[in-house]
Amino acid sequence: MQLYILRHGIAENAKPGGNDADRALTAEGKKKLRETLRVVQRSGVAPELVLSSPYIRALETAAIAIEVLGYKEAPLQTDVLIPSSDPKPVWEEIRAHKNAESLMLVGHEPLLSTLAAYLLGAPSLYVDMKKGAMIRIDVEGFGPQPRGVLKWMLVPKLV
Numbered sequence: 001m002q003l004y005i006l007r008h009g010i011a012e013n014a015k016p017g018g019n020d021a022d023r024a025l026t027a028e029g030k031k032k033l034r035e036t037l038r039v040v041q042r043s044g045v046a047p048e049l050v051l052s053s054p055y056i057r058a059l060e061t062a063a064i065a066i067e068v069l070g071y072k073e074a075p076l077q078t079d080v081l082i083p084s085s086d087p088k089p090v091w092e093e094i095r096a097h098k099n100a101e102s103l104m105l106v107g108h109e110p111l112l113s114t115l116a117a118y119l120l121g122a123p124s125l126y127v128d129m130k131k132g133a134m135i136r137i138d139v140e141g142f143g144p145q146p147r148g149v150l151k152w153m154l155v156p157k158l159v
Contacts, residue, residue, distance in 0.1 A: 001139050002102040003094065003119065003148070004040075004047055006065060007112050009033035009132045011057040020083075021055040032156045033061060033132045037068040039159050040134060047071055047104035049097055053081035055108065061132075062106040071104075081107035087118035091146050098142045119148040132156045 010029030014020060025033070052062035052075040062075040080089040090105070097103055105115075109129055117125040119137050127135070133155045137148040 001094075001098065001100060002151075003137045003139060004045060004102065004104040005112055005116060005129075005135045005137065006061060006104060006106045007129045007131055007133050008053075008055075008057040008061040008106065008108060009064075011131075024056050025060045029057075029131065030060070030064060032159075033064050034068060035159045036132050036134065036154060036156050037065055040154060041069050045069060045102075045136075047102045048100040049073075049102075050075040050104045050106065051078050051081060051093065051097075052076070052106040053083075053108060054079065055082065058106050058108060062104075065104065065106065075106065081105060081111065083108035083111055085111050087111070087115040090115050091118070094139070094146075095142045116150075119146045120150055121145070121147055127153075130155045130157070 009025045011023045011025055050062055050071055052058050054077040080093045113127040113129045116127040116135055117123050135153045136151040138151055139146055139148045
């Protein structure tokens, strides 16, 4: 399985007393995200399934990814991709979709950097997941512990 891990784009700052889940992408965040995803699209990325955090900025990111990459369905929303989640429930969610050839996960920090390290079998590894960054990790088996191979990482500054 090809796993594409996408961090949401640049979002609004938190408002005093506001709910973090309600923060939306900024115009700049949407623009940079589209630029990055166009590069990804030219490389042939075409997810079979898209899973997203239910937070607004992640759903907006997933919607842009779906549009640019030509995906035809709405993303499946899952709480395992919220910022405070743990990599193990995400792995269980991935395992539940093991028949998909490619899966895109859209979420937040600090989850996504720890998830990448977990999938690579190196939990102490630090992965710097910038806003709008995407990683591809390939996974061949779906046992209790993941064993992934890092194929590439794209950050908006490289676009």
